[in-house]
Amino acid sequence: DWTPAAFVHETIDRIREQVGNKRVVMALSGGVDSTVAAELIHKAIGQNLFCVFVDNGLLRKDEFETVLDSYKHMGLNVKGVNARDLFYGELKGVSDPEQKRKIIGRLFIEVFQQEATQLTDISFLGQGTIYPDVIESVSVNGPSVTIKSHHNVGGLPEKMNMSLVEPLRFLFKDEVRRVGREIGISELFLGRHPFPGPGLAIRILGEITPDKVAMLQEADAIYIEGLRDAELYDKVWQAGTILLPVQSVGVMGDERTYEFTVALRAVTSTDGMTADWAHLPYEFLAKMSNDIINRVKGINRVVYDISSKPPATIEWE
Numbered sequence: 001d002w003t004p005a006a007f008v009h010e011t012i013d014r015i016r017e018q019v020g021n022k023r024v025v026m027a028l029s030g031g032v033d034s035t036v037a038a039e040l041i042h043k044a045i046g047q048n049l050f051c052v053f054v055d056n057g058l059l060r061k062d063e064f065e066t067v068l069d070s071y072k073h074m075g076l077n078v079k080g081v082n083a084r085d086l087f088y089g090e091l092k093g094v095s096d097p098e099q100k101r102k103i104i105g106r107l108f109i110e111v112f113q114q115e116a117t118q119l120t121d122i123s124f125l126g127q128g129t130i131y132p133d134v135i136e137s138v139s140v141n142g143p144s145v146t147i148k149s150h151h152n153v154g155g156l157p158e159k160m161n162m163s164l165v166e167p168l169r170f171l172f173k174d175e176v177r178r179v180g181r182e183i184g185i186s187e188l189f190l191g192r193h194p195f196p197g198p199g200l201a202i203r204i205l206g207e208i209t210p211d212k213v214a215m216l217q218e219a220d221a222i223y224i225e226g227l228r229d230a231e232l233y234d235k236v237w238q239a240g241t242i243l244l245p246v247q248s249v250g251v252m253g254d255e256r257t258y259e260f261t262v263a264l265r266a267v268t269s270t271d272g273m274t275a276d277w278a279h280l281p282y283e284f285l286a287k288m289s290n291d292i293i294n295r296v297k298g299i300n301r302v303v304y305d306i307s308s309k310p311p312a313t314i315e316w317e
């Protein structure tokens with residue numbers, strides 16, 4: 001019978017056997033998988049694990065600082081890298097979603113690789129790959145059409161010529177959470193909604209600018225905090241805010257405004273493959289609309305996305 005405790009025990013032994021007294025480098029994303037994987041490797045080899053956490057400028061509000069802090073509290077040997085300007089620079093003028101994904105994926109690899117090569121004596125690459133990623137990457141390369149090229153750390157191993165340490169390779173998401181709980185990882189990580197690798201880049205329709213990112217971060221923070229306060233966060237599978245490339249007329253005091261619209265998205269799902277729009281209470285939506293419009297400069301209209309997947313997707317890009 002599979003138990004988290006036995007898994008942890010065996011996995012730590014196996015990592016020690018594989019790695020010996022060599023060093024492992026690993027990219028952290030703030031997500032459940034990379035966090036649990038890193039903590040397992042850390043438990044096995046301690047300070048011989050070197051972690052890199054990249055700020056691509058497309059994370060949620062305050063996410064980089066908060067998550068980096070949590071990693072340090074967990075005792076992880078982690079370096080935070082501020083690469084915001086690099087990402088904004090390369091994304092300038094780019095509107096096509098797949099192009100955005102490619103650029104972000106490439107820059108991420110470049111930044112990570114640069115950090116990794118500054119470390120000496122690294123023999124292994126740690127990754128938070130889970131079983132569904134293994135299956136998915138097979139079908140992505142198969143004859144089926146790629147709808148969205150998902151950016152994970154996928155391209156890294158070939159480019160870096162290192163052996164992999166992937167402690168979660170045979171686990172499903174719920175098992176990863178149970179393992180995380182077993183080794184004392186905070187619920188703040190374990191209960192987190194999924195967040196796409198390209199981050200807010202694919203929630204800003206059209207061209208990305210630092211101003212738009214800042215605006216979206218504010219609106220998104222109000223929404224996510226609102227969901228938590230209303231005890232709705234754990235009832236939905238994923239939620240987020242999308243900045244539309246549309247300006248419309250509004251009125252503020254006796255001024256006419258011409259500002260942006262954000263769409264709120266929340267879905268229920270079990271695996272993200274299909275999803276239903278979440279039937280959030282009207283009063284909650286009303287409060288979010290008021291709070292966002294009153295508090296976020298540049299936004300004068302809020303809409304709620306009532307599309308399910310299929311035929312819509314969860315993200316708008």
Ligand code: XMP
Nearest residue numbers: 149150151194195196197198272313314315
């Ligand atoms: P869609 O929009 O395809 O999203 O219904 C399904 C799930 O995948 C996430 N997603 C991504 N994750 N890189 C990622 O790492 C991506 O490019 C990407 N695109 C979508 C999305 O947030 C949802 O959880």
